[in-house]
Amino acid sequence: MSESGGFTTMAGARADREAPHVGIGMLGYAFMGKAHSNAFKKIPYMMYPPPAIPDLVAICGRNPDGVAEAAKRYGYKRYYTDWHELIADEEVAIFDNGAPNNAHMAPTIAAAEAGKHIFCEKPLGRSPEESKAMWDAATRAGVKHMVGFNYRFLPAIRLARELIESGKLGRIYHYRATYLQEWVLPHYHTPMTWRLEKDVAGCGALGDLGTHLIDLGRFLVGEVETVAAMTRIFTEHRPTADGKVGTVEIDDAFVASVGFANGAIGTLEATRFAAGRKNHEIVEVNGEFGSIEFDLERLNELNVYWVDSEPKTTQGFANVKVSEPSHPWWSNWWPQGHMIGWEHSFIHELTHFVDCVANDHEVSPYGATFEDGYRADCVSAAILESARTRRHVDVVY
Amino acid sequence: MSESGGFTTMAGARADREAPHVGIGMLGYAFMGKAHSNAFKKIPYMMYPPPAIPDLVAICGRNPDGVAEAAKRYGYKRYYTDWHELIADEEVAIFDNGAPNNAHMAPTIAAAEAGKHIFCEKPLGRSPEESKAMWDAATRAGVKHMVGFNYRFLPAIRLARELIESGKLGRIYHYRATYLQEWVLPHYHTPMTWRLEKDVAGCGALGDLGTHLIDLGRFLVGEVETVAAMTRIFTEHRPTADGKVGTVEIDDAFVASVGFANGAIGTLEATRFAAGRKNHEIVEVNGEFGSIEFDLERLNELNVYWVDSEPKTTQGFANVKVSEPSHPWWSNWWPQGHMIGWEHSFIHELTHFVDCVANDHEVSPYGATFEDGYRADCVSAAILESARTRRHVDVVY
């Protein structure tokens, strides 16, 4: 059964029955564990009436004290320090994988084999091979699967998708996306972290930030066909926690020229070396009849230009506050102009997934499936290959 | 015991003991009831470790079905349709008044007399007399009292206050504040609502929007001394729910010139007739050594100018993303640049109040007490008097 294009702003019709419950098993209790737990807790009373009610069954992490405190803090019934136990928990219907990248594959495949529906953070794998294995396992098991490309679930991005999908922008010429941060500038003396280790993270700014740009490009414009890219490691040596010096082997930054299957071209760039940029994700699309511009740090806004708007003398990019009842998900929140935040993307995203699981809807096309995760990883791999081989690389899916 | 200037980002020291619980009795379940309930529910796990844990004891409203559903939705143990019962509930330690303005005074005074601590939405009263009666009652009863001037609890506004309080702006010359909305434009055929009825609301855009500007002026600059104002009713007749025509007797908009006790001057303006303005509250302060500019629709930002910044050739208003761990309350939330929303002001605000109640801190100076509510209402009254008498009016407190 298809979601048929609506947001999960719950139809009144649903209020006459009790919402089904789905048990959540959460792997990880740090940044993503916090963001996801918060989302699950808000669904029942803010995405109201909820399509399903997430029951916080169990949370899992390696540090016993840490995970015990997290369970108490967020209200999980129990906790585990071994993810095998989490997956074995019979009350868990959804396995939510918020672990570091190197702990995405094995638990996810095991969860699929145990018949759990799976939500996994991005990037799905550290390589297309890992992603493919996860996608295959989920497909074989017949479970629902979704990747945490949460920006698809911002009202402004969803509005952009709908405008493009409806044909209002006409033929698409350009996609332009940058994701700039400053969190590992050398003078901050940032030591080695798992996000800088090749074995754990797989890739650097590309995997962490760039995959968002790739996914949004696929979501808004279409399939990426060719890439021509460069990467850089600006700071090769960093102190480690044990007082030694570690060598950074993954990208601090990348730039890429990209060609889409539909003829559009674009640029992609992500870096952690952009002084002053906190979480500066910019997405622009230029089409035949209009243009769109988005800035994650002003996530309640979308700038839109229409070639044919009247009167001609007042044409310009409209700074749309995406906060009207007619905007995606907005009726769940507050009156117009009473803005929402970054965390709300997770609430919308996980509402969609629990709805898909509990009411047998399709995750696609508005949610990213493991196939989408795999395809994003294929583009990432092509970018790394292009940088290494100094050639244009056609993406192989 | 004083809060001593810190935010309620909980000290590690507190983690070693169990947080005290405080019972919440909520009056109203519409817009404000939703915003407050959401805040209470997030305190325990997001303002972590919490200074106190709000227990959702009871919610009260006149419509039995509506309030029953609200109780279930937000997780209140029970509900009432008569506020006297809410106040009589022994488990209720904090009475939270989110009712329309004409239901502020009587329940609040009764709650004070019953020894409840009280949080009341703004404007405190429909007149200074009402506010004074509420303040007196709370003082007599020795209970904690706070008014819902929630914008004091936005990180950007708190930062502004700290910069000014520390003397970094020097002498203050100007305060400039506008609050523009478009929710009752005539072509929207907005019918009469309680916010347009004089008996219920007391005053119009002035009470609903203008009091925020007045409170922020007092919070940032100091006491208002003199006002010279005008008001307008642009649409006098509106349809009522029962098919008749109602007469609007309260202001659709006001403008005021104001003089502060410290010599600064300013302008205040609020309207519901500003096409395209969703929730456009702008606050500007110009001082001897710097300037500050704030826009509620971009609430994670503060524009700041320093006269003495170096190098001189790059002086300009800095667009500060108020989202660093060093910013007020931010460490409770997400990494830098991962923005929060309007609702978060309520979370900070109510965390402060439950902390004050549970741990005997002072609500002042960062929270607004009933005295602050009263003083804001005195300024409002002076504005109306100035508009009516066509004279400058010195505010009498």
Place this chain on the structure above:
Amino acid sequence: MSESGGFTTMAGARADREAPHVGIGMLGYAFMGKAHSNAFKKIPYMMYPPPAIPDLVAICGRNPDGVAEAAKRYGYKRYYTDWHELIADEEVAIFDNGAPNNAHMAPTIAAAEAGKHIFCEKPLGRSPEESKAMWDAATRAGVKHMVGFNYRFLPAIRLARELIESGKLGRIYHYRATYLQEWVLPHYHTPMTWRLEKDVAGCGALGDLGTHLIDLGRFLVGEVETVAAMTRIFTEHRPTADGKVGTVEIDDAFVASVGFANGAIGTLEATRFAAGRKNHEIVEVNGEFGSIEFDLERLNELNVYWVDSEPKTTQGFANVKVSEPSHPWWSNWWPQGHMIGWEHSFIHELTHFVDCVANDHEVSPYGATFEDGYRADCVSAAILESARTRRHVDVVY
């Protein structure tokens, strides 16, 4: 003969005849003398084909060396140190008065009596009485007269006027105008200048900056009916050129609530004490069907909101780059997006005046006549009276 609403972008029809010449006599060679001379010099080849060609006949100033150099620099045929001689010059058809405010009245009246057409910088007089005398003299003499409210001649402001005039904004509810500068902040140790002397300047920020806001209010919204205002002198004592201490007797800043004859209300404010504001003139208008916002420091832009634009989901303030061939005066300049500057307002303004003089067009309604200058001064006088008497003052014209 009327200008009939068009810009002075010269019709091709005019190219078939030689443009008439008009002799210019310029009083003053400092800031305004430079801006006007530059404008006159550009008219023949940039406002092409020109409606008339200004001949730079003579320039006048009190300092013989200074004025001699200015004459050489700008290409005036001769110079004078006594304005009586300038007016007596038979080649002078237009007397352009760019002198300080206390030298507006006497030379202007004498010029009118000598049959010269007159362009005078703003504010027209130091008082309504002075302005009235000048207006009367010009009317009696039957000469063309215009006041230098140059911002009427910015493409963005002219576009705003046309949108409002055409009825596209519907009924006007609000006018909001501020003019903020920082040029006399105390730490800049700004000494006394003629702009701070009551006898010379007449009034302070109000006369220098505020009259622009008043004129634009009258140009865009309509006649001002009532004002309620306050003024401030923040720095009373300043060093004089001769090493003494001068006392400032005119306003450093003013704020005013204003009521328009058509029912709109507004706020006006001007100051020289706004840290970081270089030339920050903001003008906003809210009407029934739309809103307009202008910032002088981004003078090529106008933000416009339409209540009825489609699709509803992308409504927002459009950031219009007023640089298309269809925009006022733009076809005289460069391709779209190749921006013009502040000085261009003078070129448009003086083109209009030489056109009016040479081809017998009306200065009104797009140019400001001495009547407009007088009416602006009446509003200024009412503002000062309101501040002094602490009453609302109805403007007497």
Place this chain on the structure above:
Amino acid sequence: MSESGGFTTMAGARADREAPHVGIGMLGYAFMGKAHSNAFKKIPYMMYPPPAIPDLVAICGRNPDGVAEAAKRYGYKRYYTDWHELIADEEVAIFDNGAPNNAHMAPTIAAAEAGKHIFCEKPLGRSPEESKAMWDAATRAGVKHMVGFNYRFLPAIRLARELIESGKLGRIYHYRATYLQEWVLPHYHTPMTWRLEKDVAGCGALGDLGTHLIDLGRFLVGEVETVAAMTRIFTEHRPTADGKVGTVEIDDAFVASVGFANGAIGTLEATRFAAGRKNHEIVEVNGEFGSIEFDLERLNELNVYWVDSEPKTTQGFANVKVSEPSHPWWSNWWPQGHMIGWEHSFIHELTHFVDCVANDHEVSPYGATFEDGYRADCVSAAILESARTRRHVDVVY
């Protein structure tokens, strides 16, 4: 003799002597002819005292009526329809080549051989070979030579250069530059023009817009080492003036990843298919200690971020109005905040060149020489080669 880093804001010392005159011979009277003529005419009285006075000797174009009118309009003493005559004119000291790209090489080489100093519009040649021939000819002749990369002469860009050159940004990590226009969108039915013909223009958006980005990259960051690029022709067939259909053979748009010799990476992009973008040139630089952002449509502004600015809580991108007396060239113009326009870049640029010619200064490093023009064309050629061969291409100079 070197210009030694100062702007050509004329030292008072120079006022005591008569400025030397240099005769100008202008080729072309359309867009660039207008912009250059305007600049020459303003130098004597606005860049005051001028380092040299341009005498408008002659203008040249193929259409006799057109060029005759242009000569009259701008005040050239005489006109020619054959550029050989222009070059043969003995009064011409500077040959200014504002012709289409296919008329850059031959006249320029001939002018050099005739001993004329040469200013040539960008791109210098249609290929590096053409540029090299022009550079060699100028070098052999010992004449001054400069290419019209006018954006180097905007105060904001010059400020950016000085900040970077002084080391204040530290090591440079990123350069990000886009130049977006919408002038040939298909629905505008733009017919073929010389800018779309391969033989005349050489290359499309790359040559017209992209070379500005390349030159600014070289000016601000350093030499480009490697490129990886793609190009697109979105509209292959366009109507011609004679009613036929022409085939577009040059790029409507390009994107490129670039590596700099100093280790920085970047992206370049130019297009004529960006709906709503009038003249949207954005330049960003991220360095170790700060970042810079520039937008040509707001050319009086530069956004600057400093990693070490104090206090930390108010760090942010400062929106610098580059309009203080301390800013490049500003003292020639108006008080702070009284903004200049696009045309002013030409005035500064040509002032520099006439100064270099008349007073024997070096065009480098602030002006772009023919060597700079050649090097920019080498990067362009590498971009086209990369797009064609689908490989990373190392730029060969």
